[in-house]
Amino acid sequence: MPQIDEYLAANSDRFVRELLEFLRIPSISADSRFKDDVRRAAKFVHSQLERLGFASQLVETEGHPIVYGQSPQVEGAPTVLVYGHYDVQPPDPLNEWVTPPFEPTIRDGYVFARGATDDKGQVFTHIKSAEAWVKTTGQVPVNLKYVIEGEEEVGSNNLEIFLEKWRDRLQADVAVISDTSQFGPGRPAITHGLRGIVACEVTLRGPKQDLHSGIFGGAIANPVNALARAIASLHDASGRIQIPGFFDDIPPLTDAERQRLAALGFDEAGCLADIGVSAPFGEPGCTTLERRWVRPTCDVNGIQGGYQGEGPKTIIPAWARAKITCRLVPNQSPEKVALALEQHLRENCPPGVT
Ligand SMILES: [Zn+2]
Known part of the structure; x- marks a missing residue:
C-alpha cells in the first residue's frame, strides 16, 4: 500500500489541523449548556464522512444525535462496523489544565485537549484512513459502517434503542471499537474486553x-x-x-490468564511515575495489571x-x-x-x- 502511506504522509499536517478543529468543539454531553456544541461535533463528523462520498446522516434520538455513515457497497467484501463517540467528559477542574481543554496544543509531539484520546482522535483515525483509501484507490476495500454517538460519556442510553431499531442495517462481519488505548508507544493492542x-x-x-x-x-x-x-x-x-x-x-482467574497478563511486561514503576503515585494499592493477592483490567x-x-x-x-x-x-x-x-x-x-x- 505504498500510495496510501504516501497520501497519509503528504496530508498529515492537514489531518492534524482538522483534528484540532474537531477538538475545539466543547461537546460535553453531560452538561445541557453545551447541547448546541455537542450537535456541532456531530455535524463535524457527518460532514467528514459526507466528503468521502459516504452516505451519512444524523440520526435524532431523545438526547444527542448519532452519526451514521456507510461507504459505497463493495460486492463480496466483508463489512466492518466502526463504533466511536464524539462527546467528551466535562473538563473540570479547569485550573489543573496546563493549556485550556478546548484549545488544543501540541507539546512534545502529543496533542493535549479534552477528547484527544477519548475518543475524537480514534474516531478521526478511522475517518482519515478511509479517506486515504478513497483518494488513492477510489474506494475502501471493505464495506464500512460508522456508528459515532454523542452520549458515550453519559451512559449511551439512546444507543441501545438505536441498535435495536437499526439491527438489520447494522449487520456486519466485525465491529471495531477504538475507544481504548495502546499498551505503550509503538505497542498497539487489540482490547478484547472492558469492565x-x-x-x-x-x-x-x-x-x-x-x-x-x-x-x-x-x-x-x-x-x-x-x-x-x-x-x-x-x-x-x-x-x-x-x-x-x-x-x-x-470465576477466579486461571493460571494461564495470570501468566498472559504477567508476560506483557507491564512497567509498573514507570506507570506510577507517570501518574505521580508513590505506591500501588488495591485488592490483596492481585497484580496492578490484574486490578486495573480484570478485577x-x-x-x-x-x-x-x-x-x-x-x-x-x-x-x-x-x-x-x-x-x-x-x-x-x-x-x-x-x-x-x-x-x-x-x-x-x-x-x-x-x-x-x-
Ligand atoms: Zn470513550
Missing part, C-alpha cells in the same frame, strides 16, 4: 436544615460523618471490597456536603452526597451489585440519617 459499570448517587439527609454544631453537635448524627463512615465500610484496610455477595459470581472495583468519584467556603463555619450539615461507581467484570450482574451496594450503605448508616 462494565454500575453508577449511583447517594444522598444522606439529617436535620431539615444546617444546625449549629455548638448546640446540636454530638447529639444527632452528622450526615457528612455518616457518609464518610458508610463509604469507609465499602473496603477493608487492605483495599478488599466488603459488600456482601460482591465477588460471588466471578471489579468500587470507587467514590465525588463527594459533597457541608460548608465549602473559606474559613470555618460550625454547622452540622443537613445533607451529604457521594457519587459512587463500581467497575464490573464478567458474570457480575449490574442489578445485583447495585442492590447489594445500596443495602450495604443503608446498613452502615447511623440512626437519624436517611
